[in-house]
Amino acid sequence: MRWLSKERWRPRLATVVIAILIVVMALPLVGLFFFRLYENQLIRQTEGELIAQGAVVAALYAQEVRAAGIPQDRLGSPISADPARDNNYPYDPIEPRLDLASDDVMPMRPAALPATPDPAFAAIGARLDGILDETQKTTLAGFRLLDPHGVVIAGGDEVGRSLGDVEEVRTALSGAYASELRLRIPDQPAPPLYSVSRGTRVRVFVAMPVELDGRVAGVVYLSRTPNNIVKHLYGERGKVTLAAITIVGGTLLIALVFIRTVSRPIYALIDRTKRIAAGDRDAIRPLAHHGTREMAALSAAFLDMAQKLQARSDSIQTFATHVSHELKSPLTAIQGAAELLRDSGGAMDEAERKRFSNNIVTDAGRLNLLVRRLLDLARAENLEPSGESTTLHAALASLPIDTRLEARLEGGGDIRLGISAENLGIVLANLIDNSARHGARQVAIRASADGERASVQIGDDGDGISAANRARIFEPFFTTRRESGGTGMGLGIVLALLKAHDGTIRLVDSERGTRFEIDLPAA
Template sequence: MRRALGSVRARATLGATLVVAVALIAAGTAVLLSLWSNLSGQASTQAERTARTVAADLAAGTAYDQLSLDDDDKPVQVVDPAGRLVAASEDLERISGTGVEAVRPQAVTGDTGSPESTADDDSLSTGEIDDDVSFTDGSATVDGDEADYRFAAVRVEVDGEGTLTVYAGAPLSAEQSAVSTALTVMLIGFPLLLGVVAGVTWLVTRRALRPVEGIRAEMAEITASEDLARRVPVPDTHDEVARLARTTNETLAALETSVERQRRFVADASHELRSPIASLRTQLEVGAAHPELLDVDGAVEDTVRLQRLAADLLLLARLDAGERPADARVDLAGLVREQVEGRAGVTLEAAAGVEVAGSRGQLGRLVANLLDNAQRHARSAVTVDVRREGERAVVEVADDGDGVPEGDRERVFERFVRLDDARSRDDGGAGLGLAIARDVAVRHGGTLTVGEAATGGALFGLRLPVA
């Protein structure tokens, strides 16, 4: 049961059915109340009409035994000021709800309740019928038939008799029958309607969620097969499910790219590490067998190269892990000046007061990598310019080498990428320097691009937000 209710389709069906059920109950209750109110109002009108007809006859001087009280088998009572029944319907056998339970007129002897005895009720004059009417509910048995009635009470002033009260009833059977019929229809129809709503909702949600099930099944197969080249089906609609499918495919594409990049990274790293390790091992093995042939300088060089490569890989791993740079203020001009110091053929033009926020160590590594790359490919000179442009700090490193072909200006920032021989006169670099520089720039909210210098060589432009 819990598993069944755990599906979106089951919850949607249950929710829609409950909402419709509440709406139907509220609407049905309102209909029944309105129906009862309207029909009860009609009964009140009928009872009042009958009571006023009898009151009019009394006001005209009609004797009690001459009153027409047996029309339509409606119970009628006429009560004198003393509360005695002076006239009633002939077939009336029992009555309740009027306050007078007598069904046969009583013989009047002695004081009949003349107008003098009702001096406290001076609102009516002789022959006048009171405009006010009161209603009560009760029951009566007329000619053996028992039923519920709505009673109307009307007062009339009669000469010589005082203020008489006429009670006339109108049956509530029509109202009760109508309400009972309506209730029966609702009790039968509402469950059927709820069943239809539940069935339609179940089918509609099944159709609407079918693409979602397709996406789930495909994702499950992708997870099982670990084939990130597969994509989930995109329904031919323009709704949220289609957008979900497209977003899922975009996520899969990004994940595939990331995994492929990671695989290439591991493969390239293994390849780059293999060369210095193999060279170092060979030198050590030769040195162990023939100490006089040990190339200490070569072993040290391979060790340094291996150390630098390990440091580069560690920094890239930290950057890939999302390591946030520090928020310290860094004097960019001073930092560049420190990196330029001691480098032959490098000219610096730095404006004062150019500060950025970030990690001094990472930014120093960025500038050092740019300078190393420029010196590696320059023929004779490297020019460095540090300045501020609006809200950006700019560092430009230009060399007079062969430059970077326009089609390769993004490839140079990929990891382990080294261009052709025209630009490969390096000293054992692994192709990670520019990749690290680009990643550090992006982590600091900046950009790093490459273009053509005025001398024809490469121009690397770093732009960072000022502190």
């Protein structure tokens, strides 16, 4: 066949499982490095730190401006009242809002432009510059203190230059908090792997307005590079190692459980299949380890199928042996008699010729009977239930009267049985004929019902069945009355018909004669 000549490539079960387990182990790394979830958290953490530092510097700067007595008209833009602000007054928290998933990374911060600072604000910046430098050594954040016009008055080497055109600074000068993600300025060589502040390509910028009497007194402009993920993981290497061991251990445990519960039973069943196909009868037995309930059910179904196929094969082999034996004897007798008649010429007298002719007719009749009984048996074994029902009254009424014995219905004649009248008549006819051939004069039939099942008892007063033959009576071709025309097929046909209707028949003990009990569905 074509499908046997070229087999499509298919992955092994173990390969599929290993691939799935690798994907499972890689999921945390995918979430960490490709979806940038953890990096986003580090950016939020950095923004929150800058907000806290900026709030302190803003409070200190506002205090210095107030102490310097700078008039209000020299301050910046008025700050409009926020309706939501009164709900939490006097508290006005600023929550981190940067998000890698939704916020664009802006270009590097534009360079500061030349400008002329206000002397009063420049003096305040000079007083605070040292504090900012000391703070930066600890927090690693970059500080720029701006006057109400965006001119740097403290922090770094940009003092006296304007950052008013930077977008986030412009927003802060109008009185609103602003933050941005910008590309980090590559002003130094590539950092080492675990650089403290330069392990990522972005930098967080926060611009916080300084409020004084409802106007903008200046801006605290801060920036810092978020912690590198690798550096942060290195700092948490103990926990990361424990998590990795847990993931690998859990994966190996899943693999072990899968191998024991699925893979090993499947391969054992495959091996068992090959042994059964090779004719090893010892292989038709349950597996030593099933793993799961479904695998146990699959194995049981497979072994049940193998047992039925083996039994059917044995039955066919035995049946073929019996058929060849039963047909060979009359064929041999017919052939012998025909050859004698052919070769005798005129030497055989009329009596002998008649005797040999009678033998041919008798053996031909036996062959004809055997063939008809074989057809009846084949029809019974392949019968599809019709769903019809009948009673013992109806079935017995359809049978011809047997003058050899008396068939008596003793009870239950109106109980409906799940079998057609024709097939029940065949069952009863074979059993009654079997009783007549074994010397019975009376046959008693009785039926009873119990819920969804019905029982039919058939007993006679004949010779009975010897203990040696009780186990063989349902075997095809087994008979003790072969010389009187018995074929040994009657009880085999009865058994096949009842099986086709979900019924059974068994031989039960009886003080006299033979007694059968039939079990059928009650209609």
